[in-house]
Amino acid sequence: MPKDGGIGDSTKRREDIRFLTGKGRYTDDINLRGQAYAYFLRSEVANGRINGIDAKAALAMPGVLAVLTGADFAGMGGNPAGWLINSRNGEPMKEPKRPVLAHGKVRHVGDAYAVVIAETYQQARDAAAAVEADITELPAVVDMAQALADSTNLVHDEIGTNQCFDWGWIEDNRAAVEEAFKNAPHVTTLELTNNRLVPNAMEPRASLADYDAGTGDYKLYTTSQNPHLHRLLIAAFVMGMPENKLTVIAPDVGGGFGSKIYHYGEEAAVLHAAKVLNRPVKWVAERSESFLSDAHGRDHVTKIELATTKDGQFLALRSETMANVGAYLSNFSTATPTFLHGTLMAGPYKTPLVYVNVKTVFTNTAPVDAYRGAGRPEATFSIERIIDKCARELGLDQAEIRRKNLLTPDQFPYTTPVGLVYDTGNYQATLDKMTELADLAGFEARRAESAKRGKLRGLGLSTWIEACGIAPSNLVGVLGARVGLFDAATVRVNATGNISVMTGAHSHGQGHETVFAQIVAEQLGIPATSVEIVHGDTSKIPFGMGSYGSRSLAVAGSAMTKAVDKIIAKGKKIAAHMLEASEDDIEFKDGNFSVAGTDKAKSFGEIAFSAYVPHNYPLESLEPGLEETAFYDPGNFTYPAGAYACEVEVDPDTGKVEIAAFTCADDFGNVMNPMIVNGQVHGGVGQGIGQALLENTSYDENGQLLTGSFMDYAMPRADDVPFYKVDHSCNTPCTHNPLGVKGCGEAGAIGSPPAVVNAVIDALHRGGHTHVSHINMPVSPARVWAAINSK
Amino acid sequence: MTKTSMTVNGKAVSAETEGRTLLSAYLREGLGLTGTHIGCDTSQCGACVVHVDGKAVKSCSVFAQDVEGADVTTIEGMANADGSLGTIQQAFQDHHGLQCGFCTPGMVMSSAALLAENPTPTEAEVRHYLEGNICRCTGYHNIVKAVMAASGQAVPAE
Incomplete structure (x- = not known):
């Protein structure tokens, strides 16, 4: 049993108290004396030439302080893509400049081209209506296939194509895979889309910029998952200032899901405006702006093929994907459809040959980037759907075809044909656990009961894997990453024994303030209440790459435990001095430093106090103070995996799908706080069900966003989902990080969509509609009804 | 003005x-x-x-x-007079009914209104009543659990 508040305890979250009493401090809750307000003008057309912007009338309106346009930022740098991807022919990707504000051309509906600053938000908004923008609408590039086929109509004229890159992974596999397909006894083929989603964190993006004219220091409060990354991008790439002149603070952040990883133009715009006006400037997105300008997710069109023996042994898999990057390259947009997607196409299976081709396409739509799962949901959906189709073609049971092809525990470490090395796992164990928890044996009885009510019941499975704990810098550097993906922590023990931990991870719902304190408390044998976790402020924390890719514990948590190890080592030195013993003889256990084999001991508190009251320290060999910093770069990705089962009931008259049951058996390695881990899975599955059944981002042929609000973009609501059954007892601890953790933040969103769609197809087949082999997400009533009636 | x-x-x-x-x-x-x-x-x-x-x-x-x-x-205004969490707030903490906390104030206020109208709602009634409150973090599981618990009813073990 864990000690109270230590590792493995479902400690209630300390941050909840402020959130439940209205004392959270989100960016829009912060106000600075004399702040002005920004309102951005956004393109109403998907593609247009800016002929001129006349702000005279707006500038004359009450309270208006300034109107800035793209021209005011034309001298600044571009917001860069974080990964350089090379095409199959060795050419580097096309990388058009992404300016702070559109200049010369607008490239998607919602592309910001000017900003009005006024004394109040309403004045800024009112004045925006008086800005006269002369914009000539041009034909929009919306459909990816058309964008690739038509080289006369370009999103970016200067690059001469709408293709960003044409990537093959692994190109050396290509010939062998083709050969395997030629000779395969059975080939299953499926064309599918992975629907475009809007992340829709409940807190819209917001920024509050401040400038100190005396020192030349900038400060930005913003909705960020990674304030140091924002500082780097804004200072070094866009605004061209020393990093030490910019502080970025991400206070409480109301969800991210990837969309708040990236630097957006609004942030640099308000920083610049704060300097120009010498006043703080605040901007808060309206939800309509979020829909138009936050980085969207997914949006793949894929053809996937699986070659097998007649009894369902996988021989080879290949896929061709068009991935939309939208109008500009967002920071991770080139990594998401490649190294977070192509490298996962082996799944948890022993498929010997895999080849993946991805063409990324510029279109006149909002940028597309990583959204919860990021590339791995797209890979998992393709793999798990084609396995389902293959099993049907061969007359095999869905669980059996998976069991036959899953890697077995004796195969680890396992090098996949797409370049990853899985360190550990037990996919049979999670499949068995899911089979038991979901009561698959009882499915037939439940199906019969549903049938009595006129409903078609179906069962869908998904056995998934992801690579997270992003990422080993040496590996991603070879693959084109322009940043390192280590993390850092400082552990500061104060003289009175309480501890501040400055972590590079950022919590925007994950509960780090509670969980990280549990870990430090366990390591040091002190109460968790003595430990405070500090995050989200570049002026306080040493460095950090932030939270995404299920990396917080695996990377930043590892840095933190390394720093605590250093604290213990320093504590031993101090104890050796205080106890007049050899450092080698000092043992640390349960919060006490003792001399081995004696009853001589000093408590952690006594050591801490001594470190700051060093009256008789041998200063040549022992420094005062008790504070340590550690950087941690992972040796490998981590590989969480799991087995999911979804049961649906389909109403054949209306096509409506209801989730009757959803069961998850996951392997996250060691679990620090089971309550929080379960909550992460619930949330991921909720989003996955949203993608599978409800959510879709739709642009018309002119590039107008048809789903621009919560009134026409179907977010999952409480009555769209059931209680979920979740389990994470089948643990194979990660072999290469100190806590043995793998990460759990994205799992639910990765594993669930194919389970839902497989269940719907299963229901239709069991109901006699065997002509339906696939329905694209979202599997809406209209699509299901049309599929049923398409014979 | x-x-x-x-x-x-x-x-x-x-x-x-x-x-x-x-x-x-x-x-x-x-x-x-x-x-x-x-x-x-x-x-x-x-x-x-x-x-x-x-x-x-x-x-x-x-x-x-x-x-x-x-x-x-x-x-x-929802905490007890002594500053401690009110019944619904406490149930949200006990059952991990919040993550990022942004939708939470609205969830708590809606849940309080539900329980004032219907002190022992069924699971389906809770889900239906909370249709007008969107949460992106929790998949609603623990929110529904918290509201059921705040009404003194049994909730799923997990």
Whole structure:
């Protein structure tokens, strides 16, 4: 049993108290004396030439302080893509400049081209209506296939194509895979889309910029998952200032899901405006702006093929994907459809040959980037759907075809044909656990009961894997990453024994303030209440790459435990001095430093106090103070995996799908706080069900966003989902990080969509509609009804 | 600008408003009660739910001047007199019914209104009542659990 508040305890979250009493401090809750307000003008057309912007009338309106346009930022740098991807022919990707504000051309509906600053938000908004923008609408590039086929109509004229890159992974596999397909006894083929989603964190993006004219220091409060990354991008790439002149603070952040990883133009715009006006400037997105300008997710069109023996042994898999990057390259947009997607196409299976081709396409739509799962949901959906189709073609049971092809525990470490090395796992164990928890044996009885009510019941499975704990810098550097993906922590023990931990991870719902304190408390044998976790402020924390890719514990948590190890080592030195013993003889256990084999001991508190009251320290060999910093770069990705089962009931008259049951058996390695881990899975599955059944981002042929609000973009609501059954007892601890953790933040969103769609197809087949082999997400009533009636 | 007065969390308050000032803006900007959150611009997300004369209301869909003199309760008024969490707030913490915390004030206010109307709702009734409150973090599992628990009913073990 864990000690109270230590590792493995479902400690209630300390941050909840402020959130439940209205004392959270989100960016829009912060106000600075004399702040002005920004309102951005956004393109109403998907593609247009800016002929001129006349702000005279707006500038004359009450309270208006300034109107800035793209021209005011034309001298600044571009917001860069974080990964350089090379095409199959060795050419580097096309990388058009992404300016702070559109200049010369607008490239998607919602592309910001000017900003009005006024004394109040309403004045800024009112004045925006008086800005006269002369914009000539041009034909929009919306459909990816058309964008690739038509080289006369370009999103970016200067690059001469709408293709960003044409990537093959692994190109050396290509010939062998083709050969395997030629000779395969059975080939299953499926064309599918992975629907475009809007992340829709409940807190819209917001920024509050401040400038100190005396020192030349900038400060930005913003909705960020990674304030140091924002500082780097804004200072070094866009605004061209020393990093030490910019502080970025991400206070409480109301969800991210990837969309708040990236630097957006609004942030640099308000920083610049704060300097120009010498006043703080605040901007808060309206939800309509979020829909138009936050980085969207997914949006793949894929053809996937699986070659097998007649009894369902996988021989080879290949896929061709068009991935939309939208109008500009967002920071991770080139990594998401490649190294977070192509490298996962082996799944948890022993498929010997895999080849993946991805063409990324510029279109006149909002940028597309990583959204919860990021590339791995797209890979998992393709793999798990084609396995389902293959099993049907061969007359095999869905669980059996998976069991036959899953890697077995004796195969680890396992090098996949797409370049990853899985360190550990037990996919049979999670499949068995899911089979038991979901009561698959009882499915037939439940199906019969549903049938009595006129409903078609179906069962869908998904056995998934992801690579997270992003990422080993040496590996991603070879693959084109322009940043390192280590993390850092400082552990500061104060003289009175309480501890501040400055972590590079950022919590925007994950509960780090509670969980990280549990870990430090366990390591040091002190109460968790003595430990405070500090995050989200570049002026306080040493460095950090932030939270995404299920990396917080695996990377930043590892840095933190390394720093605590250093604290213990320093504590031993101090104890050796205080106890007049050899450092080698000092043992640390349960919060006490003792001399081995004696009853001589000093408590952690006594050591801490001594470190700051060093009256008789041998200063040549022992420094005062008790504070340590550690950087941690992972040796490998981590590989969480799991087995999911979804049961649906389909109403054949209306096509409506209801989730009757959803069961998850996951392997996250060691679990620090089971309550929080379960909550992460619930949330991921909720989003996955949203993608599978409800959510879709739709642009018309002119590039107008048809789903621009919560009134026409179907977010999952409480009555769209059931209680979920979740389990994470089948643990194979990660072999290469100190806590043995793998990460759990994205799992639910990765594993669930194919389970839902497989269940719907299963229901239709069991109901006699065997002509339906696939329905694209979202599997809406209209699509299901049309599929049923398409014979 | 007009001076608009009402009772908020038991205190008589007033602040300057325009005709178009929403109750949500009045609370956040006029009174500094930033616990009420704005998550959308179409009255869909429910992050801004408060109680006006005992009824759950999306404060982004009401003009402040239209509720002059009303008795308003916000998330800041939901704790016990001694500052400890109220029953529903405590159930949300106990059952991990919140993650990022942004939708939470609206969820708590809606849940309180539900339990005032229907002290022992079924699971289906809880889910239906909370349709107007969007959460992106929790998949609703632990929110529904928390509301059921706050009503004194059994909840699923996990």
